[in-house]
Amino acid sequence: MLLRLGKVLVVFALVSTLSAHWALLQTVAWTTMLAGNLQSGSLRDAVTKTFDGQHPCCLCKAIANAKNSEQKNQLTSQDLKLDFLPAHNSFALIAPSHLELFPRKDLSGEPVSLKPPTPPPRPFFV
Numbered sequence: 001m002l003l004r005l006g007k008v009l010v011v012f013a014l015v016s017t018l019s020a021h022w023a024l025l026q027t028v029a030w031t032t033m034l035a036g037n038l039q040s041g042s043l044r045d046a047v048t049k050t051f052d053g054q055h056p057c058c059l060c061k062a063i064a065n066a067k068n069s070e071q072k073n074q075l076t077s078q079d080l081k082l083d084f085l086p087a088h089n090s091f092a093l094i095a096p097s098h099l100e101l102f103p104r105k106d107l108s109g110e111p112v113s114l115k116p117p118t119p120p121p122r123p124f125f126v
Helices: 002-017 020-040 043-051 058-079
Strands: none
């Protein structure tokens, strides 16, 4: 259950990051418009009226307004980026005057024997 929730949250984050929620909402709007237009005319007329851009529904208008406001917010946040002073073009690496090397430690060590926990641990994620 916890693993499934994590996967759902990751998918939701990716969809939000990629702005795929607008495409999903636009698909719902077009499907609803196509179904409504099919009730009053032929398939050709319904498809033309749905996708010509001259007859947007209220959901299409709301999606367009939300996209525009989101883009304006992104533009204003890009204007607020920090400007740092330029770094010096030249630099030099200077060796320290006194370099002390530490003696190498004995890495052989003594063997440590640990008994495994009883009972064995259960896996956290199943």
